[in-house]
Amino acid sequence: MIKVLIIDDEYPARLRMKKLLEIHSHQLEMVGEADGGRQAIQKIETLRPQAIFLDIQMPDMSGFEVLEQLTYQPMVIFTTAYSEYAIQAFETFSVDYLVKPIAVTRLKTAIDKLLKFSAAQQTAPDFDQLKTLLDNIQQKPIPQAFALPIKKRDRIIFIDFEDIAYFKAEDKYAVAMMKDGKQHLLSKSLGQLAGELPINFARVHRSFIVNRTFIIELEKYFKGSYLLKLRDQANTEIKTGESYSGQLKEWMGI
Amino acid sequence: MNKAAIYISLFFGLFFLLSLGRTYNDYLEDSKGVAEKRSIKYVKLQKAQAVAWPMEDDVFVVHDSTAQKTRTYLVDTPPSSTQVSRICVNTTDLGAERPAQLMADAVRKQLVFQDTLYLMQEGREALLGQVNNFRGRRMLITNPGPFWLQLLDGPLIIFLLALLSLIFTRTLVKIANRLLKQETKHLFNLLGLLALLSFLQLGFISPWNIEKGTANFMWLFTSIFPLYFIYHWINKRYLAMKSTADRELGRFMIIFWGVMIFPILGIGIGSLLTHETLREAIAPTGFFHEGLSMFYLAFTLAAANLVYNLLHNALRWRSNEKELQQSQAQVLASEAELNALQASVNPHFLYNSLNSIASLAQVDPESTEKMALALSSFYQYTTNRKEEHLATVEQELEMLNNYLAIEKIRFGDRLIYEVDCAEAAKKAILPRFILQPLVENAIKYGYDAEKDKINIRIVIQQAGLQTKIQIFDNGVPFKENMSIGYGLRSVSKKLKLLFPNRSSLSYYNRPQKHALITIEQVTKA
Numbered sequence: 001m002i003k004v005l006i007i008d009d010e011y012p013a014r015l016r017m018k019k020l021l022e023i024h025s026h027q028l029e030m031v032g033e034a035d036g037g038r039q040a041i042q043k044i045e046t047l048r049p050q051a052i053f054l055d056i057q058m059p060d061m062s063g064f065e066v067l068e069q070l071t072y073q074p075m076v077i078f079t080t081a082y083s084e085y086a087i088q089a090f091e092t093f094s095v096d097y098l099v100k101p102i103a104v105t106r107l108k109t110a111i112d113k114l115l116k117f118s119a120a121q122q123t124a125p126d127f128d129q130l131k132t133l134l135d136n137i138q139q140k141p142i143p144q145a146f147a148l149p150i151k152k153r154d155r156i157i158f159i160d161f162e163d164i165a166y167f168k169a170e171d172k173y174a175v176a177m178m179k180d181g182k183q184h185l186l187s188k189s190l191g192q193l194a195g196e197l198p199i200n201f202a203r204v205h206r207s208f209i210v211n212r213t214f215i216i217e218l219e220k221y222f223k224g225s226y227l228l229k230l231r232d233q234a235n236t237e238i239k240t241g242e243s244y245s246g247q248l249k250e251w252m253g254i
Numbered sequence: 255m256n257k258a259a260i261y262i263s264l265f266f267g268l269f270f271l272l273s274l275g276r277t278y279n280d281y282l283e284d285s286k287g288v289a290e291k292r293s294i295k296y297v298k299l300q301k302a303q304a305v306a307w308p309m310e311d312d313v314f315v316v317h318d319s320t321a322q323k324t325r326t327y328l329v330d331t332p333p334s335s336t337q338v339s340r341i342c343v344n345t346t347d348l349g350a351e352r353p354a355q356l357m358a359d360a361v362r363k364q365l366v367f368q369d370t371l372y373l374m375q376e377g378r379e380a381l382l383g384q385v386n387n388f389r390g391r392r393m394l395i396t397n398p399g400p401f402w403l404q405l406l407d408g409p410l411i412i413f414l415l416a417l418l419s420l421i422f423t424r425t426l427v428k429i430a431n432r433l434l435k436q437e438t439k440h441l442f443n444l445l446g447l448l449a450l451l452s453f454l455q456l457g458f459i460s461p462w463n464i465e466k467g468t469a470n471f472m473w474l475f476t477s478i479f480p481l482y483f484i485y486h487w488i489n490k491r492y493l494a495m496k497s498t499a500d501r502e503l504g505r506f507m508i509i510f511w512g513v514m515i516f517p518i519l520g521i522g523i524g525s526l527l528t529h530e531t532l533r534e535a536i537a538p539t540g541f542f543h544e545g546l547s548m549f550y551l552a553f554t555l556a557a558a559n560l561v562y563n564l565l566h567n568a569l570r571w572r573s574n575e576k577e578l579q580q581s582q583a584q585v586l587a588s589e590a591e592l593n594a595l596q597a598s599v600n601p602h603f604l605y606n607s608l609n610s611i612a613s614l615a616q617v618d619p620e621s622t623e624k625m626a627l628a629l630s631s632f633y634q635y636t637t638n639r640k641e642e643h644l645a646t647v648e649q650e651l652e653m654l655n656n657y658l659a660i661e662k663i664r665f666g667d668r669l670i671y672e673v674d675c676a677e678a679a680k681k682a683i684l685p686r687f688i689l690q691p692l693v694e695n696a697i698k699y700g701y702d703a704e705k706d707k708i709n710i711r712i713v714i715q716q717a718g719l720q721t722k723i724q725i726f727d728n729g730v731p732f733k734e735n736m737s738i739g740y741g742l743r744s745v746s747k748k749l750k751l752l753f754p755n756r757s758s759l760s761y762y763n764r765p766q767k768h769a770l771i772t773i774e775q776v777t778k779a
Contacts, residue, residue, distance in 0.1 A: 012663065015613050019613075036706070100609045101613070147746065151734045156732050156760060156761040157761070160750070
């Protein structure tokens with residue numbers, strides 16, 4: 001009989017899990033349930049279950065953080081509502097993962113795996129490696145940035161990139177110049193900004209980063225530099241820096 | 255009949271009556287018949303110089319060199335080459351049966367008289383007699399013309415001048431503001447006022463009389479400048495909130511009564527400089543006449559300001575209307591975009607809710623039913639069959655309550671929420687489905703580790719035309735490099751498309767962490 005602990009922050013989910021496990025009551029003994037990370041750690045340490053059904057998204061800490069903090073490593077079956085965590089690597093590091101809502105048959109498969117694991121007495125998986133891997137994956141869906149957060153005196157606002165004609169450097173900080181003429185001072189320098197902007201922004205001068213969608217004309221200037229005419233309200237003209245001309249040509253596709 | 259119409263008719267009626275009164279008054283003055291009935295001012299001239307400056311054939315100017323005054327006198331019969339021009343003069347020395355006469359020729363030759371007034375007859379210079387008591391009747395120079403011209407003449411010019419100077423000053427202020435990047439309104443307004451009134455002073459009030467004009471300059475500083483600031487103060491404090499009609503009436507009254515009363519103070523001070531008596535300074539041509547002139551000036555200036563403000567308002571409405579049209583055009587053009595933004599509910603919400611329903615089905619049928627129904631209502635709202643992009647606050651809150659009820663079943667006691675909506679805000683309009691993404695975000699990041707709770711509060715208020723929506727949570731503060739997901743992005747996009755330049759979305763950490771949406775409602779025309 002394998003002792004198991006159910007960990008999930010949602011009451012209906014725990015309820016369902018308990019009900020489903022009743023079918024396997026000859027193989028598994030449910031010793032307790034936890035409604036959050038802290039409670040989970042406490043109960044795992046005291047009750048020492050051999051296996052846990054661990055939810056990943058919990059308000060106080062994630063399932064991984066729970067594992068990190070355990071001194072005792074049980075066998076783990078992850079439960080999650082998010083299928084993006086469902087990758088092959090999971091299977092290497094955990095016994096199984098279950099996507100909520102959990103189907104009866106899928107649970108059976110997971111429990112069979114658990115019993116096999118237990119019998120085989122495998123060493124506890126390396127959760128640190130798993131954590132790093134999943135951290136990287138979690139970085140993945142970076143939503144395409146549409147807006148730039150700007151900290152004002154007492155609040156944060158977002159300005160859409162499509163409204164920014166160009167950025168200019170003022171002392172150590174950058175200023176976002178909007179198409180309607182408004183200006184926003186940023187707490188970053190141009191250099192720091194450059195790495196965070198969408199591809200239609202490029203640095204054309206020591207003091208300027210321009211939004212390509214605002215360029216209406218490109219005029220050849222002296223010594224390899226160009227004069228860019230923008231379609232903002234002020235009809236700004238920006239002279240590019242000579243040292244940037246190579247990058248500029250590539251960026252503009254000329 | 256609305257207020258504005260009443261005010262306008264009062265205004266024009268008063269203006270017309272005033273003009274009539276003033277013109278008639280001047281007309282009466284001009285007509286010779288009245289001369290005798292009016293009080294005659296007697297002047298004792300010590301040294302007189304007849305200046306060759308006949309305005310009309312029967313008017314001439316006498317410069318009293320002792321008193322340093324120039325006066326105009328009316329001759330009561332028009333001269334001809336042979337006839338003599340007579341002044342209505344009584345000279346005791348010459349005898350009553352031979353009234354002193356002044357030939358028109360003599361006047362033209364600019365002869366100087368000392369102690370006596372040489373009177374000429376029939377082209378020959380001859381001393382007819384000495385005049386010790388010279389009596390004449392003083393009058394103001396007027397330009398009699400057709401009645402309708404007199405009606406419009408002075409007032410119309412002042413009105414147009416004032417109007418033009420207002421327009422000019424406003425344009426100047428706009429340019430200066432842009433160049434200097436500073437608010438220059440008051441500076442240029444005062445300069446403009448100074449210029450206008452100086453011009454009026456010299457041109458109309460004390461016509462081309464530099465000395466008197468300069469002395470009475472005092473009234474500008476002591477009266478009009480304070481009046482200007484009083485105008486702006488009252489305007490800001492009491493009139494800003496009122497309807498156009500009330501506001502313009504208020505402004506009119508301030509200028510009118512201000513110009514009527516304040517200059518008396520100024521002129522009073524000015525009289526100290528010119529050593530005139532107060533009475534002379536304030537009403538050199540008599541109280542009635544002077545009073546009427548001031549009345550006129552006050553009215554004309556107030557009227558010019560009124561007309562200017564109305565024009566300015568009308569132009570602004572025009573451009574607002576254009577802006578409204580443009581934004582309506584944008585809405586039409588962005589229909590596709592808005593439609594695409596419609597179903598922007600996080601799909602995980604559906605998974606989670608259905609999972610919960612499945613879990614509770616056998617154990618807690620009541621909660622199951624509640625959840626299923628709430629979910630159904632919620633999705634009915636989000637699918638937006640009628641393709642409406644706007645909703646009332648009331649409708650949004652209904653949807654939100656469904657959403658929160660569902661989340662409450664899932665999170666149980668861990669989730670605490672409160673919705674507080676002012677009665678006045680319930681009918682306000684906002685883009686459909688902008689509250690849920692923010693509340694979802696608040697729940698996602700609103701976990702308070704200390705209390706082990708997710709505490710959400712939604713507060714909606716209405717102040718005038720502005721709807722203010724705040725979504726508080728007790729979670730970790732917003733970070734400067736916070737990223738916004740698809741849901742929040744759709745909120746900002748919808749605000750931009752449906753309420754361009756009238757809405758805002760910002761994130762505050764102080765005094766309490768909250769997201770703030772403001773929407774300026776559109777007034778009905």
